[in-house]
Amino acid sequence: MSQSKLASNFIVLDSKQTTTEVPVTPGIYQELDANFGQFEGCLLISEYTFSSDWTSWEMHPNGDETLYLISGEATLLLYSESEESRIEFNSPGSFVIIPKGVWHKALIKTCCSILFITPGEGTINCTNPRPRQN
Template identity: 65%
Template sequence: MSQVKLNSNFIVLDALQTATPVPLTPDIYQELDTRFGNFSGCFLVAEYAFSADWPSWEMHPHGDETLYLIAGAASLHLYADGLERQIEFDTPGSFVIIPKGSWHTAKVKASCTMLFITPGEGTVNGPDPRSRNA
């Protein structure tokens, strides 16, 4: 296999520990669900660059997500079981583990790049979960 850039491809790690590079396309998430059986038992390895706050919150019901800070800084906001946490994610080379079932988002403090290792099955995206309990 030739060298591939992570910012233009994802890597899917399946339940058999096979790593499959997948080029980014406009329909990447639908393609991943179809191609990898709704992502059951799979992890997605991806790199994202952010210059603005995340537009929504997300939650992964089937496993912990690991975020690795490559550059920049962000404030991570987590919400689970009625409890809120804020983590200053501002040391490149550090990582944070987002517990399974925790809603989370990020407020960008300085343009940043992160590596994600995400249990993709059942991922939910939506508005601020705190507003659902009001």
């Protein structure tokens, strides 16, 4: 056993409840899909530090995502069934559960670090989840 930092080595928890430490690389998400069967039944435990707003929305169709605020402040935007809501994520040590199938992104108020527990299978990213208006 050795000690690692979550910001540089993510943890994959597979469907058999086995953990694997995975070094963070520029192609990590493609590597995770390739090495863990498209991430079927897996959870990704990761940490990110943000100094600017997320550039895209994301949605996890196969499970709830948990966000744990380590430091800083953000506003979480959630979009589901034509309704947008906001969560002020500004108390380090607090967490938010993003329900399965809900689009979400973050607006960063002050540089923040967030721990994520993500059901990665089938994750979708887009620039705007709202349907086009004719």
